Amino acid sequence: MRNQLxxxxxxxxxxxxxxxxxxxxxxxxxxxxxxxxxVFHVSFQPDxxxxxxxxxxxxxxxxxxxxxxxxxxxxxxxxxxxxxSARMTNLARKAMDDGLPGLPVCLSVAKVDGLxxxxxxxxxSCNYRSAVLFGHASLVTDESEKLWALEMLTNKIxxxxxxxxxxxPNKTELVQTQVLRVRVTSGSAKVRxxxxxxxxxxxxxxxVMAKVWSGYIPLVERMGEPIPSAYNKxxxxxxxxxxxxxxxxxxxxxxNEKLVKQxxxxxxxxxxx
Amino acid sequence: MRNQLxxxxxxxxxxxxxxxxxxxxxxxxxxxxxxxxxVFHVSFQPDxxxxxxxxxxxxxxxxxxxxxxxxxxxxxxxxxxxxxSARMTNLARKAMDDGLPGLPVCLSVAKVDGLxxxxxxxxxSCNYRSAVLFGHASLVTDESEKLWALEMLTNKIxxxxxxxxxxxPNKTELVQTQVLRVRVTSGSAKVRxxxxxxxxxxxxxxxVMAKVWSGYIPLVERMGEPIPSAYNKxxxxxxxxxxxxxxxxxxxxxxNEKLVKQxxxxxxxxxxx
Numbered sequence: 001m002r003n004q005l006x007x008x009x010x011x012x013x014x015x016x017x018x019x020x021x022x023x024x025x026x027x028x029x030x031x032x033x034x035x036x037x038x039v040f041h042v043s044f045q046p047d048x049x050x051x052x053x054x055x056x057x058x059x060x061x062x063x064x065x066x067x068x069x070x071x072x073x074x075x076x077x078x079x080x081x082x083x084x085s086a087r088m089t090n091l092a093r094k095a096m097d098d099g100l101p102g103l104p105v106c107l108s109v110a111k112v113d114g115l116x117x118x119x120x121x122x123x124x125s126c127n128y129r130s131a132v133l134f135g136h137a138s139l140v141t142d143e144s145e146k147l148w149a150l151e152m153l154t155n156k157i158x159x160x161x162x163x164x165x166x167x168x169p170n171k172t173e174l175v176q177t178q179v180l181r182v183r184v185t186s187g188s189a190k191v192r193x194x195x196x197x198x199x200x201x202x203x204x205x206x207x208v209m210a211k212v213w214s215g216y217i218p219l220v221e222r223m224g225e226p227i228p229s230a231y232n233k234x235x236x237x238x239x240x241x242x243x244x245x246x247x248x249x250x251x252x253x254x255x256n257e258k259l260v261k262q263x264x265x266x267x268x269x270x271x272x273x
Numbered sequence: 274m275r276n277q278l279x280x281x282x283x284x285x286x287x288x289x290x291x292x293x294x295x296x297x298x299x300x301x302x303x304x305x306x307x308x309x310x311x312v313f314h315v316s317f318q319p320d321x322x323x324x325x326x327x328x329x330x331x332x333x334x335x336x337x338x339x340x341x342x343x344x345x346x347x348x349x350x351x352x353x354x355x356x357x358s359a360r361m362t363n364l365a366r367k368a369m370d371d372g373l374p375g376l377p378v379c380l381s382v383a384k385v386d387g388l389x390x391x392x393x394x395x396x397x398s399c400n401y402r403s404a405v406l407f408g409h410a411s412l413v414t415d416e417s418e419k420l421w422a423l424e425m426l427t428n429k430i431x432x433x434x435x436x437x438x439x440x441x442p443n444k445t446e447l448v449q450t451q452v453l454r455v456r457v458t459s460g461s462a463k464v465r466x467x468x469x470x471x472x473x474x475x476x477x478x479x480x481v482m483a484k485v486w487s488g489y490i491p492l493v494e495r496m497g498e499p500i501p502s503a504y505n506k507x508x509x510x511x512x513x514x515x516x517x518x519x520x521x522x523x524x525x526x527x528x529n530e531k532l533v534k535q536x537x538x539x540x541x542x543x544x545x546x
Binding site for chain 1: 285289290291311312314316317318319321323324325326327328329330332356358359360368373377378379380381383385387388390391392393394395397399401403405407423424427430431434435437438439442446449450468469471475476478481482483484485486487488489490491492493494495496497498499500501502503504505506507509510511514517518529533536537538539
């Protein structure tokens with residue numbers, strides 16, 4: 001039952017264009033795309049008067065402190081790490097003084113998976129996976145939640161890393177490091193995953209077909225060989241770092257192979273125009 | 274002289290944390306980082322009342338219609354392509370009715386270049402290149418500017434592509450396709466490019482050094498072999514597509530090699546903590 005949970009499509013999160021083919025609102029899809037990205041583009045409104053939003057890319061991960069074993073198909077908060085400016089802290093505090101649960105933010109991620117080259121410039125496209133979440137951001141003040149969030153963020157990026165590094169954190173580290181928690185209220189995803197899709201008239205036009213190459217150029221991000229620092233003393237790269245590299249590349253290659261196969265076979269599937 | 278142009282650092286675009294090491298305001302750096310990204314995260318404020326910004330990832334490129342040969346070290350507008358919703362169109366029109374030069378937007382891009390693993394969880398970091406631009410967005414209504422922008426956007430993604438595809442565009446294509454121009458008013462960039470940077474106490478702690486692997490994991494995005502569509506009739510992949518793949522990968526590899534070399538040699542350079 002739980003894997004059916006979806007964000008209701010409303011004015012804020014609704015995908016308008018090609019929604020039937022590319023939009024997704026189920027928590028599993030939206031949360032998975034968010035969590036595949038190391039960085040969330042965090043947008044907020046610094047000043048209601050001047051109307052310019054401000055965007056800061058920050059490290060982020062989804063988590064549920066009250067129910068840490070919750071899956072990505074279940075409700076999640078977004079935890080954001082990085083330098084939390086005095087401006088953001090003050091805005092979050094002000095929002096809470098105004099009776100809101102925090103500073104209203106929009107979190108956005110996008111991965112371009114490849115370039116789609118078709119017969120007309122106007123049908124060119126990209127394969128991509130993108131998602132947004134909306135919610136209220138506030139500073140995590142509870143010490144146990146903060147430590148839990150830092151461990152969760154560290155291990156999201158490098159599984160098992162928290163237990164490998166120097167422990168415990170020192171006082172300066174804990175005081176200087178802040179974490180934002182975003183109580184998520186809505187979200188959506190948009191995905192394109194398919195071959196070029198040309199107009200019939202172009203495909204049936206022998207002159208155009210004889211002149212224009214159509215196809216796909218994959219854009220794949222892979223992890224390179226781990227490089228020891230100049231002062232590193234350990235001879236072996238830890239197994240979890242090796243595993244991370246292997247898993248990351250296996251997933252990236254598998255997703256790309258699926259896309260390439262669709263291009264070669266021209267299978268028009270979900271997500272494709 | 275022109276390569277000295279910079280965006281003045283103000284409240285809106287100022288980089289606060291580690292600004293001396295990571296911030297850049299010169300047009301060349303900011304514009305180059307923006308233009309390396311296919312997708313801009315476009316944020317705007319849909320409703321002054323509810324305070325939630327909205328972010329949409331859209332294809333973007335910098336250009337200067339009045340002075341098309343302007344370099345990236347010179348003033349540039351941002352052109353954004355994709356589905357321009359009725360909401361955005363109406364907001365831009367409303368902003369102009371209110372006497373603004375368009376809808377206030379923030380454009381954000383970020384590329385994570387690798388994971389920086391150090392001795393303490395709190396000194397872990399990423400190498401990255403990020404940039405933001407602020408400006409006023411409005412629909413391009415002049416037909417010649419619109420065609421110019423579509424050609425420029427197409428050729429930014431695949432150099433030389435515009436002249437290869439079916440020409441001319443048909444009426445439906447031109448009517449259905451809209452382009453946003455953002456008159457840029459400010460911007461900044463933030464870059465980290467360096468090895469792990471640990472606290473002296475940790476590096477001098479033999480127990481920590483014997484236990485913790487420190488180093489760097491590169492994250493490199495490369496273009497794969499171009500895949501012909503199932504209906505493509507051209508035997509050869511066009512030379513410009515081959516060149517694009519080669520150039521893209523050469524640049525990605527060269528940038529990564531520079532970072533890896535810094536890790537191996539522990540050269541603490543600009544941009545590094």
